[in-house]
Amino acid sequence: MKFAELIRLVRSSEPRDRILLRQTLHGLPIIRSVLARIQRLKARFTQRSPDDYVRMQKSTYEAFAAADHVEPGLIDGDFVVGSWRQHDEWEDFGTYLMKYVPPGNSWTAIEYGCGPGRNIRRWTDSFARIDGVDISATNLQNARTFLEGQILRAKMPNLFLTDGMDCGEAPKAAYDFAFSTICLQHICVYDVRFSILRSLFECLRPGGRLSIQMGFGVPSPQTVPYRANFVQAAATNRGCDVAIASPDEVGGDLAAIGFTDFECWIRPTGPGDYHPNWIFFTGVKPLTPAVINAPQA
Numbered sequence: 179m180k181f182a183e184l185i186r187l188v189r190s191s192e193p194r195d196r197i198l199l200r201q202t203l204h205g206l207p208i209i210r211s212v213l214a215r216i217q218r219l220k221a222r223f224t225q226r227s228p229d230d231y232v233r234m235q236k237s238t239y240e241a242f243a244a245a246d247h248v249e250p251g252l253i254d255g256d257f258v259v260g261s262w263r264q265h266d267e268w269e270d271f272g273t274y275l276m277k278y279v280p281p282g283n284s285w286t287a288i289e290y291g292c293g294p295g296r297n298i299r300r301w302t303d304s305f306a307r308i309d310g311v312d313i314s315a316t317n318l319q320n321a322r323t324f325l326e327g328q329i330l331r332a333k334m335p336n337l338f339l340t341d342g343m344d345c346g347e348a349p350k351a352a353y354d355f356a357f358s359t360i361c362l363q364h365i366c367v368y369d370v371r372f373s374i375l376r377s378l379f380e381c382l383r384p385g386g387r388l389s390i391q392m393g394f395g396v397p398s399p400q401t402v403p404y405r406a407n408f409v410q411a412a413a414t415n416r417g418c419d420v421a422i423a424s425p426d427e428v429g430g431d432l433a434a435i436g437f438t439d440f441e442c443w444i445r446p447t448g449p450g451d452y453h454p455n456w457i458f459f460t461g462v463k464p465l466t467p468a469v470i471n472a473p474q475a
C-alpha cells in the first residue's frame with residue numbers, strides 16, 4: 179500500500195476505512211502482535227461478565243454493519259455475513275436447516291442473528307413471514323434496505339434489537355419455527371448461548387420447531403471448548419468461536435431447556451468457514467400438558 183493511502187486511512191473516519199486500516203496494520207507481523215496484545219489487555223480489563231462480552235460483540239457488529247453498503251437486494255462490502263452469495267446457494271441449508279418446514283408457506287418464523295436480512299429474503303417463499311433478531315441496530319436498518327422490493331409487502335419482517343442474550347421484544351409462544359445460521363458458532367460464552375436458546379424456546383409456540391447451524395469438530399482454530407465462558411475474548415465473528423466436540427453438547431442443552439425430538443447432521447463446512455465441519459440440529463417444543471389433555475371438541 180502506498181504511503182499516501184495509509185495516511186488517508188489513518189485520517190478517515192469512514193467505517194470501511196477503519197476496518198481497512200486495521201486489516202492493513204494486521205498484515206505487518208510486528209504491529210499485528212502489538213495490536214493483538216493491546217486488544218487482549220483491553221478485553222482482560224473491560225470484560226468481566228457475559229454482559230461485557232455481548233457489549234464487545236455489539237460494538238464490533240455495529241462497526242461491520244456500518245462498513246457494509248447495502249441497497250435493495252445487494253450487500254456491498256459483506257463485512258457482516260461474509261460470502262453471502264455462496265451462503266445463499268449452499269444446498270445444505272435447504273436440505274437440513276429447512277428439512278421439516280412444510281411445503282406452502284403456512285409457518286411464521288423467527289431468525290436469531292438475522293444480519294442484513296439475507297435469510298429473510300432467501301427463505302421468504304417458504305414462510306408466511308420471517309421476523310429477525312439482531313444485536314446491531316445498523317444490521318436491522320440494513321435489513322430493511324436490503325429487503326425493499328425483494329419480498330412481498332405483507333411479508334416484511336418485524337425486526338427486534340437485542341442486547342445479545344435473548345430475543346428482545348419478540349413475542350412469546352408466537353412462532354412455528356425458530357432458526358439461526360452462522361451466528362451461535364461465533365459466540366464463545368456458553369451462558370450467552372444457553373440464554374439465547376432458552377429465549378428461542380419461549381418464542382416458539384407449543385409444537386414449534388428449532389433449527390440451527392453451527393461449526394462442528396475439534397481441533398478448530400481460534401475456538402474455545404463448548405462449556406467455556408470466555409468473556410474476555412478480544413474479538414468476535416470468527417475472532418474467537420466455540421468448538422462443538424460432540425452432538426451431545428448441543429443435544430444436552432436442548433433437552434435441559436425442554437426441547438424433545440433432537441436430531442442432528444454433521445456435514446461439510448460451508449463457505450468461508452474454518453471449522454472442520456458444520457452441524458445442523460433441531461428440536462421440538464413439546465405441546466404443553468394442558469394442550470395434550472385438552473378435552474376433545
Ligand SMILES: C[S@@+](CC[C@H](N)C(=O)[O-])C[C@H]1O[C@@H](n2cnc3c(N)ncnc32)[C@H](O)[C@@H]1O
Nearest residue numbers: 239258259291292293296312313342359360361
Ligand atoms: C455472520 S452474520 C450471519 C447473518 C445471517 N444469519 C446470515 O446467515 O446471513 C452473524 C450475525 O449474528 C449477529 N449476532 C452475533 N452475535 C449476536 C448476539 N449475541 N445476539 C444477537 N445477534 C448476534 C450479528 O450481528 C450478525 O448479524
